[in-house]
Amino acid sequence: MSCPRTQHLLTEYFSDDLSKVTQTEIEKHLLTCDDCTAELESIQNTQSRLRQWQDDRVPHWDRGKTLFRQEHPGNEQQRRNWFWQWLPSAASFAMLCMLIFNTSISRSESGFTVSFGTADDAFDKNHLELRLAQFGELQQLEQNQMLQDFLARMDERQDGNNLRLMQAVFDQTKQTTAESFDQMYSYFEQRRQLDLENVQVSYQQLVDSDFETLMSMQQLANYVRYPGDAR
Amino acid sequence: MSFIDDDEALIATALNGSSYAWEKLVKRYEGRIYNYGLRLTGNATDAMDLMQEVFLGVYRNLHRFRGDAKFSSWIFRIAHNKAIDMNRRRALIQGRTFSIEDDENGEYLVPEQTTDNEPDTQLSKGQQNEEIQCMLQKLPMEQRLIVELKIYQSQTFEEISKMQEISENTAKTRFYAALKKLKVVMEESHVLS
Numbered sequence: 402m403s404c405p406r407t408q409h410l411l412t413e414y415f416s417d418d419l420s421k422v423t424q425t426e427i428e429k430h431l432l433t434c435d436d437c438t439a440e441l442e443s444i445q446n447t448q449s450r451l452r453q454w455q456d457d458r459v460p461h462w463d464r465g466k467t468l469f470r471q472e473h474p475g476n477e478q479q480r481r482n483w484f485w486q487w488l489p490s491a492a493s494f495a496m497l498c499m500l501i502f503n504t505s506i507s508r509s510e511s512g513f514t515v516s517f518g519t520a521d522d523a524f525d526k527n528h529l530e531l532r533l534a535q536f537g538e539l540q541q542l543e544q545n546q547m548l549q550d551f552l553a554r555m556d557e558r559q560d561g562n563n564l565r566l567m568q569a570v571f572d573q574t575k576q577t578t579a580e581s582f583d584q585m586y587s588y589f590e591q592r593r594q595l596d597l598e599n600v601q602v603s604y605q606q607l608v609d610s611d612f613e614t615l616m617s618m619q620q621l622a623n624y625v626r627y628p629g630d631a632r
Numbered sequence: 633m634s635f636i637d638d639d640e641a642l643i644a645t646a647l648n649g650s651s652y653a654w655e656k657l658v659k660r661y662e663g664r665i666y667n668y669g670l671r672l673t674g675n676a677t678d679a680m681d682l683m684q685e686v687f688l689g690v691y692r693n694l695h696r697f698r699g700d701a702k703f704s705s706w707i708f709r710i711a712h713n714k715a716i717d718m719n720r721r722r723a724l725i726q727g728r729t730f731s732i733e734d735d736e737n738g739e740y741l742v743p744e745q746t747t748d749n750e751p752d753t754q755l756s757k758g759q760q761n762e763e764i765q766c767m768l769q770k771l772p773m774e775q776r777l778i779v780e781l782k783i784y785q786s787q788t789f790e791e792i793s794k795m796q797e798i799s800e801n802t803a804k805t806r807f808y809a810a811l812k813k814l815k816v817v818m819e820e821s822h823v824l825s
């Protein structure tokens with residue numbers, strides 16, 4: 402390549418704002434200059450070679466979602482907290498079911514024992530009464546303990562959840578005024594109290610019903626004893 | 633859901649904490665950024681690193697995006713800065729820039745030559761890209777950037793000169809010099825194969 406104009410000419414040729422005048426001028430030169438024509442051709446080849454690029458697929462990556470979720474706990478967290486909020490209620494329901502289930506088992510057990518007593522005269526009445534009394538005491542103790550434990554645990558969890566929920570909400574909005582924050586807190590506090598009361602009432606009912614069961618069993622025991630005496 | 637489809641709406645939704653909008657936004661640009669990285673760095677690992685850095689930068693600065701420029705130009709400006717940063721860091725720490733081989737010895741190896749088996753068929757997409765990557769690595773970073781902006785992002789010399797903080801004339805000259813160099817590289821590779 403020996404034409405002294407090549408460099409300047411081709412640089413201009415590739416500009417975006419090539420004027421008609423300049424273009425005509427360049428093309429006129431190209432018609433007469435083999436050097437420049439050859440150079441232009443090979444440069445155009447290079448360009449079209451570069452344009453053969455076809456986008457590769459992006460390998461799998463997490464798209465910054467982990468980071469995003471860490472720093473914007475807002476939406477996702479809220480959904481999770483909604484779940485946590487109902488967990489204590491669900492747990493207390495499950496606990497109730499368990500207790501009722503337990504109770505029904507022991508009731509059927511004692512029923513089984515009592516029916517044995519009526520069938521067999523040799524059955525020891527005192528033993529039966531003792532067992533019933535023991536059973537009643539034990540149940541009451543156990544239930545009280547469980548109730549206390551459960552309430553304590555629920556208290557703890559509810560506090561934790563409320564705190565987490567409020568933290569998430571607070572983080573997300575960052576504009577929450579002290580006033581609405583207080584309102585929110587009192588709302589959650591109210592909810593918590595309500596939940597606790599509900600559970601307490603249910604447990605009291607449960608305990609009461611167990612006493613009724615106990616009483617009826619004692620009556621049954623008495624009934625079993627009297628026919629025995631009469632014989 | 634169709635109304636959150638333009639970039640601005642996605643950004644606003646993402647800023648409100650929607651990871652769905654964020655992911656959608658990332659998905660829209662990751663391909664372009666990753667391929668940009670491939671061409672600039674010459675290998676997938678660095679391209680991946682660069683892409684992750686770019687999106688981290690986007691994430692950190694999303695609240696500063698004002699919408700007076702197009703999001704695509706904004707994200708590519710971040711990519712551009714990250715690429716230069718990364719190249720500089722590589723040079724400092726490992727004594728290597730993105731160009732793996734020193735280009736002075738003119739050694740140019742076309743990866744995975746298929747001339748024995750299928751001499752007349754076209755190169756596969758992956759091979760084509762690899763060849764182009766190799767060619768681009770022969771350029772100094774500043775020339776490579778101009779080729780990237782001009783050929784692959786169809787920017788005008790005016791836009792390039794603003795981004796690179798050089799005169800329009802310098803941009804043109806650099807672009808032409810890059811093409812000339814690539815022409816030589818291509819001829820060498822054809823001689824070799």
Ligand SMILES: [Zn+2]
Pocket residue numbers: 404405406407430434435436437438
């Ligand atoms: Zn000429």
